[in-house]
Amino acid sequence: MSDPAPRPAPSRTQLPAWQALAAHHAEVAGLHLRDLFAADPERGERLTAQGAGLFLDYSKNRVTDKTLRLLLDLAREVGVEQKRDAMFAGERLNVTEGRAVLHTALRAPRDAVVMVDGENVVPGVHEVLDRMAAFADAVRSGEWRGATGQPIRNVVNIGIGGSDLGPVMASEALKFYADRNLTLRFVSNVDGTDLMEKTRDLDPAQTLFIVSSKTFTTQETMANAASARTWLIAGLGDESAVARHFVAVSTNAEAVQGFGIDPAHMFGFWDWVGGRYSIGSAIGLSLMIAVGPGHFRELLAGFHDMDEHFRTAPLGANLPVLLGLLGVWYRNFFGAQTHAVLPYDGYLAYFPAYLQQLDMESNGKHVTLGGQEVDHDTGPVVWGQPGTNGQHAFYQLIHQGTTLIPCDFIAFAQSLNPLPTAGGPTHHDLLTANVFAQTEALAFGKMREEVLAGGVSPELAPHRVFEGNRPTNTLLAGRLTPRVLGALIALYEHKVFVQGVVWDVNSFDQWGVELGKVLAGQIVPELTAGAEPELRHDSSTNALIRWYRARRG
Numbered sequence: 001m002s003d004p005a006p007r008p009a010p011s012r013t014q015l016p017a018w019q020a021l022a023a024h025h026a027e028v029a030g031l032h033l034r035d036l037f038a039a040d041p042e043r044g045e046r047l048t049a050q051g052a053g054l055f056l057d058y059s060k061n062r063v064t065d066k067t068l069r070l071l072l073d074l075a076r077e078v079g080v081e082q083k084r085d086a087m088f089a090g091e092r093l094n095v096t097e098g099r100a101v102l103h104t105a106l107r108a109p110r111d112a113v114v115m116v117d118g119e120n121v122v123p124g125v126h127e128v129l130d131r132m133a134a135f136a137d138a139v140r141s142g143e144w145r146g147a148t149g150q151p152i153r154n155v156v157n158i159g160i161g162g163s164d165l166g167p168v169m170a171s172e173a174l175k176f177y178a179d180r181n182l183t184l185r186f187v188s189n190v191d192g193t194d195l196m197e198k199t200r201d202l203d204p205a206q207t208l209f210i211v212s213s214k215t216f217t218t219q220e221t222m223a224n225a226a227s228a229r230t231w232l233i234a235g236l237g238d239e240s241a242v243a244r245h246f247v248a249v250s251t252n253a254e255a256v257q258g259f260g261i262d263p264a265h266m267f268g269f270w271d272w273v274g275g276r277y278s279i280g281s282a283i284g285l286s287l288m289i290a291v292g293p294g295h296f297r298e299l300l301a302g303f304h305d306m307d308e309h310f311r312t313a314p315l316g317a318n319l320p321v322l323l324g325l326l327g328v329w330y331r332n333f334f335g336a337q338t339h340a341v342l343p344y345d346g347y348l349a350y351f352p353a354y355l356q357q358l359d360m361e362s363n364g365k366h367v368t369l370g371g372q373e374v375d376h377d378t379g380p381v382v383w384g385q386p387g388t389n390g391q392h393a394f395y396q397l398i399h400q401g402t403t404l405i406p407c408d409f410i411a412f413a414q415s416l417n418p419l420p421t422a423g424g425p426t427h428h429d430l431l432t433a434n435v436f437a438q439t440e441a442l443a444f445g446k447m448r449e450e451v452l453a454g455g456v457s458p459e460l461a462p463h464r465v466f467e468g469n470r471p472t473n474t475l476l477a478g479r480l481t482p483r484v485l486g487a488l489i490a491l492y493e494h495k496v497f498v499q500g501v502v503w504d505v506n507s508f509d510q511w512g513v514e515l516g517k518v519l520a521g522q523i524v525p526e527l528t529a530g531a532e533p534e535l536r537h538d539s540s541t542n543a544l545i546r547w548y549r550a551r552r553g
């Protein structure tokens with residue numbers, strides 16, 4: 001007798017906690033933050049939490065104590081704690097790829113034990129970290145020489161997606177700590193402009209390429225690596241130069257060797273590290289060279305601080321759980337389609353872009369773990385840019401537009417570049433005042449009576465009214481240190497995890513990127529074939545291909 005087909009898990013929307021939240025939403029959706037604050041003078045201090053060096057004020061959210069209780073019920077009902085423990089224990093949560101999800105092992109201390117298939121993976125993690133550190137020190141000190149005997153002054157990471165965005169974001173975030181004698185560049189796009197512009201002023205004799213690719217098959221990275229190799233050989237006149245100017249970061253030793261990089265110059269990682277979760281692995285090599293192994297280890301320590309907080313803090317005081325559940329509240333019950341992340345620190349310029357891959361590639365899914373179509377929304381569109389610049393661009397819509405956009409504001413008590421102004425307050429005082437002003441304005445707005453009382457005419461008043469009631473989280477930390485950055489990244493990693501569990505999706509695969517890759521692979525020869533190829537696409541794609549063929553030169 002064959003096994004009966006597995007019974008599909010009940011839809012999330014049928015769970016008692018979900019239904020209780022839906023009913024509750026109908027009761028509280030009309031409440032204004034003004035009223036919630038007026039009813040509870042302690043709210044601003046009560047609805048806060050902290051961990052791993054981060055402080056979260058979530059009081060300016062459209063929640064009551066009951067909302068929070070029901071959201072926590074939902075977290076328990078869907079098994080957030082059990083799933084979290086299963087992730088840390090190395091269970092194969094990535095069911096569609098049959099893989100464990102263990103980026104947390106990348107930042108586990110040397111004496112920790114994390115078992116995968118009966119093997120403790122922590123010693124291997126530290127062995128690679130130690131090799132990376134030795135190599136980074138050799139490059140930084142000038143001990144590692146290029147083929148002509150010159151020290152390396154330029155480091156170019158070639159990679160895309162998770163093999164690019166993490167190092168790009170973190171090297172900008174930690175620029176303050178970087179060796180300014182080294183030039184760090186990132187080539188990701190298959191657009192030849194990227195490689196050309198990033199190498200045009202570099203001396204090949206002083207340039208090291210780090211080819212970063214988990215699979216070592218990604219079209220963009222392989223094309224860029226091959227062209228960089230050509231550039232280097234043309235510059236140095238000798239193929240043997242490649243050995244001193246190319247290293248690789250990958251899980252695919254065979255392909256690395258096939259490309260011509262000595263396995264001794266390869267830094268490995270493992271299939272249980274997802275691309276978008278890989279910044280703490282050897283994928284961070286370019287970053288480590290820039291900021292030094294000490295700062296890189298501090299970054300890992302910050303990740304670990306947040307891992308421990310996530311693993312041990314009670315759900316109601318657990319930062320990733322709170323952020324995740326609040327996101328669910330807006331996404332699924334208020335129908336918010338986007339979520340803005342607004343760091344008030346120029347060094348975090350690429351943090352929203354980094355979060356886009358982390359969040360949208362993880363939770364942009366339409367089927368459950370069991371393969372059924374979801375009957376609820378999943379991941380939001382994530383976007384943002386540093387304040388105060390955004391204030392003069394898109395905040396108008398957040399304040400007065402017709403779309404609800406929950407926002408995370410991120411700020412620091414101290415600037416890494418304290419700069420006084422002639423008038424008294426420092427630049428940082430001005431910056432921070434804007435953070436607090438924005439969240440206050442978004443929450444409380446300015447009512448018609450207040451506008452009229454300010455002398456505005458009744459005709460103009462509607463334009464000057466701010467309805468408020470626009471939710472925000474405020475995340476604060478002391479200074480943007482490597483440790484704080486690690487905690488911040490891990491906070492969002494685990495937030496995404498919590499939401500994936502609530503939505504019953506696999507946050508660790510990315511099949512949605514495959515179809516485009518396959519079709520591009522088919523179209524390439526159609527663009528370049530000498531004779532007119534037989535095209536079997538739709539009429540639009542066929543015509544576009546013909547248009548290009550007629551003009552490609």
Ligand code: F6P
Pocket residue numbers: 160161162163212213214215216217218221275276361510513
């Ligand atoms: O775009 C899909 C993706 O697989 C990402 O998840 C990944 O980070 C990126 O491509 C790069 O992959 P690789 O490191 O294997 O080159």
